[in-house]
Amino acid sequence: MHTDTERCVRAVRSKDARFDGWFFTAVLTTRIYCRPSCPVVPPKPENMVFYPSAAACQQAGFRACKRCRPDTSPGSPEWNARADAVARAMRLIRDGVVDREGVPGLAARLGYSTRQIERQLLAELGAGPLALARAQRAQTARLLIETTGLPLADVAFAAGFASVRTFNDTVREVFALSPSELRARAARVTGGDTGAGATGPGRTRGAGGTGDGRGAGRAPGTPGVIALRLPYRSPLNPDNLFGHLAATAVPGVEEWRDGAYRRTLALPHGHGIVALTPRPDHIACRLSLTDPRDLTLAISRCRWLLDLDADPVAVDDQLRTDPLLAPLIDKAPGRRVPRTVDAAEFAVRAVLGQQVSTAAARTHAARLVTAHGTPVDDPEGGLTHLFPDPEALAALDSEALALPRSRRTTLTTLIGALAGGSLRLGPGSDWDEARARLAALPGFGPWTVEVIAMRALGDPDAFLPTDLGVRRAAAGLGLPSTPAALTARAAAWRPWRAYAVQYLWATDTHPVNHLPV
Template structure:
């Protein structure tokens, strides 16, 4: 989009927040880059350049606006709706893979050479993987500076910088500020001293409209005991992260989500934020979904009633896959019970002074030796769970934020006991494919019947083609028409 100068400039002139995250505006006369909705007077067109990412603007010598804070805008929805190499790479970089494994590790994970990866990323994002990771490091450092009392040396290490000097130089380049100045301004804005020591509290930005009841209601209804809970108006869960474990509390609002993270290792902050955004589908483009699905006369009333639905996703693709298999042909309550047994038996204990969380959901390695006593499901489904875990362990099934969606479907369908419904639900909720469509889903077909849509699987699939590439969102909208626990937030028993 950033290549369409006229369209971008109109968005800047109207201060349209819907375009925040799609591109950044660099002003030649000031050397500053802003989000499209920056409240300052729009610059003259002759003094403006548009870049696809903050990293690209930084690479061209521009620094972030201190007023609109462009690095705190929602991420570009483009990377979530595409399944090509660049989008897969951007999702993995957002999860912190470059800081953990380097550019070579990223390239190897994707099956490309570093030179190919550099060239393709630069062509579309205006920056290479190191520059994208550096921009992310700067944002992580700013969050830690402004929300904790950690010493700056610890923050530099946690954010992924190799030295204090690199940390200081990057913050001066990106924010035109020292760490002390950033913390001082944050204290002045909040009106009191920052006292958080073991937690980070921040706002997760979101594009509006944001119909959070659907996504939060679904997560609450399917919450696994010990691993997830609803408490004091927040959805809470444990996190298994690259360097340690954590607990997150997520509280929805119409235009943001309040996120409180307690982490064992602050090096996991980038990954934790990325996974929470993914869990709630916060980088979605609701306007594109509304425009596409709202043009269907049968769907239009449903879209108009609750625009801005998000897909209830996951913080761990393998976890979602195992839980989906456990939920085959049983109620949500039964699926919670089955998953809860695995959490209690194989998950790592996690301290939670503020709630009732006890364990993480077990990793693939921890599930490798499942005792049949902890899988009180039919024998065929037990074999499916065992085969899925084995496939995830040996790499014959690859499920992560950077995997190829179609390849993952094929790998899943090769697992005995996994059919199209399971594969499509995993593609939709685990992998984030916006066009997944579990046509045989009972709830989907019941909702279709109420709206006068075809209920037979083949007919519904044919009808759904006009909803492409947003069939996952059509599914979520159809689910919201049902009288079901997944559509209640806060949950009725907790209301």
């Protein structure tokens, strides 16, 4: 979009928050870059230059605006809606692959050479993988500087910097302040408490912002807990999103408590517990981590879980063109696709849920967790374990599972493929290749493959025409109810058929479609 100058200028002049994250505005006279919804007076059009990423702005010598905090914009919805190499690379960078495995690791996961990946990212985003990862590290550093009492040297390594010097240089270059100046400035804004208040002086209007400028803070009286606000584009309907997560929660791993969805997180350097609460203009997020180096990844996975980088206006406008879907969208716009924090975990749970009730699926999963999950402490709730990874599940005794023999074969074959590496599911997966590999496993029919594509891989066009709930909803609306006819009708909904499924499911009174009381 950044190449459409006229459209970008209109968005900046109208301070349209829907475009936050789609592009960034760099001002030639001030050498500052902003999000489109920045509350300051827009510069003259001839002084604006538009970039597709914050990293490209930084690489061109611009620093982040202190008022609108462009580094905290929602991510571009484009990377979750595309299946090409650039979109897969962006999802992997957001998931921390470059920090953990370097550019060669990123390229290997995508099946390209490092030169090919660098060239493609530079052509489309104006920055290579190292610059994109650096921009993400800078954002994490600012969050830790402003919202925790960690010594600045510890912040440097927690944010992923290789040295304190690189950390100091990057923060000064991106934010025009040294780390200590950034912390002192945040303390002045919050009345002297580094960890309990605002991270920016200006109000960030629109759902793309942080609501009232308070990006994050330490939870009062709770050592080690970081509280922050996850921005999103309006509208967001929390009913089916949180309802689904709460109704299908695996005991010990997930729970609904005091208006929040809580779960454990398995992370590269340790583990964490997150509590996510829907608010009118943001998602309140409380993170407890055993190692602060996992902060960036934990935030990324929470955003992915709740589909917060979606563009609901684009989705709903497309689906509303079908006159039979339009009333559902007008009644409750902004539905998201409830996803997962771990694709392998969801695949296992999808098999456990084949042809059984939600309650039975939770029971089966809870037994696996108790037998093979890693125990954790949860002082604030009832969480007890991490969901076991494929390597841990590889040791399970299939004969001990209270499942039909065919289902046991399906589950153990899946676990073997995941543990052995012949099947890799995650943000960098090629959606078509993953579908083909899943379909080749015994017991994987179209429904299981598509629900994994929808919720674990994030394909916005995944579709479930054989799902009983979808067929019932379709018949009730006057849509075709047979799988073939419904698929033909749904061609007009592409590339957002996964969202159409959410609207169809929401016509039912099942608890997954409602916030728990």
